[in-house]
Amino acid sequence: MTSTAAPAATRPDPFDLTEEERAVRDTAREFAQRELAPTIVLRDEEERFDRALFDRMGELGLAGLPYPEEYGGAGMGSFPWVLACEELAVADMGMAVSLSVHILSQLCILLAGSDEQKGRLLPPMTAGRHLGAFALTEPQAGSDASAIALRADRTDDGYALTGTKVWITNGADADVVVVFATVDRSRGRDGITAFAVERDTPGFRVGGHERKMGIRDSASVELVFDGARVPAANRLGDEGDGLRLALSGLGAGRISIAACCVGVARAALEHAARYAAQRTQFGRPVAEQQMIQAMLADAATAVEAARLLTWRAARLRDAGRPFNAASSMAKLYASDTAMRVTTDAVQIYGGAGYSRDNPVERFMRDAKGAQIYEGSNQVQRLIIARQLIEEVRRTS
Ligand SMILES: Cc1cc2nc3c(=O)[nH]c(=O)nc-3n(C[C@H](O)[C@H](O)[C@H](O)COP(=O)(O)OP(=O)(O)OC[C@H]3O[C@@H](n4cnc5c(N)ncnc54)[C@H](O)[C@@H]3O)c2cc1C
Numbered sequence: 001m002t003s004t005a006a007p008a009a010t011r012p013d014p015f016d017l018t019e020e021e022r023a024v025r026d027t028a029r030e031f032a033q034r035e036l037a038p039t040i041v042l043r044d045e046e047e048r049f050d051r052a053l054f055d056r057m058g059e060l061g062l063a064g065l066p067y068p069e070e071y072g073g074a075g076m077g078s079f080p081w082v083l084a085c086e087e088l089a090v091a092d093m094g095m096a097v098s099l100s101v102h103i104l105s106q107l108c109i110l111l112a113g114s115d116e117q118k119g120r121l122l123p124p125m126t127a128g129r130h131l132g133a134f135a136l137t138e139p140q141a142g143s144d145a146s147a148i149a150l151r152a153d154r155t156d157d158g159y160a161l162t163g164t165k166v167w168i169t170n171g172a173d174a175d176v177v178v179v180f181a182t183v184d185r186s187r188g189r190d191g192i193t194a195f196a197v198e199r200d201t202p203g204f205r206v207g208g209h210e211r212k213m214g215i216r217d218s219a220s221v222e223l224v225f226d227g228a229r230v231p232a233a234n235r236l237g238d239e240g241d242g243l244r245l246a247l248s249g250l251g252a253g254r255i256s257i258a259a260c261c262v263g264v265a266r267a268a269l270e271h272a273a274r275y276a277a278q279r280t281q282f283g284r285p286v287a288e289q290q291m292i293q294a295m296l297a298d299a300a301t302a303v304e305a306a307r308l309l310t311w312r313a314a315r316l317r318d319a320g321r322p323f324n325a326a327s328s329m330a331k332l333y334a335s336d337t338a339m340r341v342t343t344d345a346v347q348i349y350g351g352a353g354y355s356r357d358n359p360v361e362r363f364m365r366d367a368k369g370a371q372i373y374e375g376s377n378q379v380q381r382l383i384i385a386r387q388l389i390e391e392v393r394r395t396s
Contacts, residue, residue, distance in 0.1 A: 021080050027060055028084035032091035040092045043217035044362055047209070049098065050217065051131070051173055057099055058128010062088075067106060071118055072126035078252070078314040082259035086307070089263025090270075093366040094218035096260045101169045104253040105132030108178040112194060112237035112245045121176060121196055130175035134253075135165040135197075135223055136246050143379050145180070146189040146243060150225060152181035158232040159183075159195065161225040164207070167373075171221040172206045175199045178249075179225075180242045192242035196234045203228035214365030251324045252317060254331035254374050258310040261334035261370050262303060268338075268345035268363040269299045276348050292348060299341040306334035325387040332380040335370035342367040 017025070035056060043050055057063055066081045067073030074080075081103070088096035106125050109118060124130035141147040150163030161181050171177060177197045184191040197204055207222030237245055273296055276287035286292050309330040316323040342364040346353035353360045371377045 017083070020076070021083055024065065024076065024080040025083040025087055028062060028087035029090075031056065031060055031062075032088045036088065036092040036095055040094075040217065041359075041362075043092075044094070045216075047212070047216040047219070049170070049173055049219040050095075053095060054098065054102075054131060055128055057088075057095075062099065063102060063128030064106065064122075064126020066103065067110060067122070067126055071110070071122035073122075077318040078255055079311065079318050082256055082310055082314045085256045085259035086263040086266070086310075089260040090267045092217065093260055093264045093363075094215035096263060097215050097257070097369075098170055098218040100253060100256040100260060101134055102132045103256060104249050105134045105170075105174075105176065105178045107252055108134065108194060108236060108245055108249045109176075109196060111248060112241065113196075117196065117233070117236065125176065131170055131173050133168050133170040133174035133177040134246075134249065135168045135171065135177050135179045137165060137167045139164060139166055143376055145246060146192070148180060148182055148192060149185065150179070150181040151185075152183050152193055152195065152230075154183070155229070159230045159235065160203070161195065161197070161228040161230055163225050165223040165225075167210055167220050168223050169218055169220045169373075171223050172209065172219050177223065178236065179223075180246050181225075183239050187240065189243045190240045192246075193239045194236040194242040194245050195230050196236055197225075197228065197230055198234070201228050201230060212369070214362070214367070214369055216365075250374055251327050254327040254380075255310060255313045255317065255323075257370055257374050258306065258313065258327070258330035258334035261331075261338035261367065262307045262310055264363050264367050265299070265303050265306065265334070265338040265341040268342040268360055268367075269296070269303055271358075271360055271363075272296065272299070272345035272348040275352075279350075286348070295344045295348060299344055302337040302341060306330070306337040309333050325384050328375075328380040328383040331370075331374065332377050332384070335367070335377060338367035339364075339371060 061074050062084055064073035065076050066078055069075040085096050106122060109121050125132050136145055138148050138150060152159040152161050179195045179197045180192055182191040183193050203226045205224050207224045210220040276292050277285055279286050313323050313326040313330040316326050345360040346364050349358060349360055352358050
């Protein structure tokens with residue numbers, strides 16, 4: 001591999017970026033290439049989340065990019081944020097996903113928190129000094145989040161949380177975890193309530209680490225709540241509002257997961273195109289074989305389409321328009337694209353693609369999870385279909 005510049009055909013088209021948006025994208029790109037790319041192979045091998053790199057993203061203003069300046073954010077909204085996500089994921093999808101989850105945890109506080117909670121919890125998070133996590137999934141409640149069993153029992157001064165969360169990204173290192181619990185299981189979804197649980201809360205501890213296939217530099221863990229004492233001042237919103245909050249947060253969070261998928265797909269395409277141009281078989285570069293060209297052409301087209309869906313969802317959200325179906329479409333299409341393009345990149349490399357000495361096998365492992373987390377792609381199809389059917393019923 002000689003050049004590190006992206007082929008023009010795979011670069012995001014800057015046709016409607018403002019100067020400010022370009023500056024955000026370039027900052028993220030430079031950071032990703034200079035500070036994430038050189039160590040990603042080692043961090044992936046060691047399955048290690050590097051807090052110092054997260055701190056650097058905070059210093060660069062990336063940890064609170066979309067959020068209001070009054071809480072220390074850059075006040076830029078979703079669109080510049082997805083530009084940054086794509087660039088980070090080109091070098092390191094795990095770190096991009098960790099940052100996305102941090103951004104999602106802040107969104108829950110922003111949407112449901114009181115002025116006091118926002119003023120207290122958000123500024124250290126937007127600055128990147130405090131890391132956030134989002135804890136919804138439990139051993140028996142994944143796609144069906146309304147089935148969560150983690151109990152929040154009322155006490156004199158707040159709540160005692162009892163139960164277990166699994167797969168919690170950033171959970172091991174988080175300073176603030178947005179936790180969803182039920183105050184009364186018999187109320188079903190109307191019992192689900194959100195809490196901001198701080199790191200040293202008595203009765204709260206980190207359990208086992210998930211041994212993941214991909215994004216291994218982003219740690220996902222079990223969190224154990226053994227009567228964890230959470231003050232009433234840390235309840236986010238009213239009792240019973242938790243599931244709606246989780247679903248609204250995820251609706252927005254999916255846009256950045258889509259952007260991460262565009263990033264990893266683009267990285268795979270760039271590597272595959274370069275490899276195909278230099279690898280010679282039967283006396284000519286494999287890039288001259290039409291079957292290889294078809295894979296590259298399909299990949300380049302799908303990456304563009306995934307990016308446009310992602311940008312559209314971000315633009316709709318920034319314009320204050322309904323964006324839920326658009327964010328599900330972006331996440332569904334971009335993660336399926338990432339899986340297909342990374343798999344084809346391994347194919348284009350041949351045996352070399354199956355070796356851990358080349359990055360495409362990591363891209364393929366990294367891409368897979370995005371078809372599962374923040375709502376599996378089956379669940380995204382349900383959301384999109386439901387919205388479509390509702391619209392048809394409303395208008396006919
Ligand atoms: C890398 C990674 C990071 C994660 N990070 C977090 C995190 O930070 N916080 C958090 O709370 N969770 C996190 N998760 C958990 C993730 O959100 C869940 O894995 C996901 O919601 C799916 O739940 P499940 O694994 O229990 O699968 P299940 O819900 O058991 O689903 C099993 C299969 O059935 C399908 N299925 C389920 N219901 C339906 C249906 N109604 N129709 C059609 N098909 C269906 C699913 O698509 C899937 O294929 C993470 C997961 C991974 C892999």
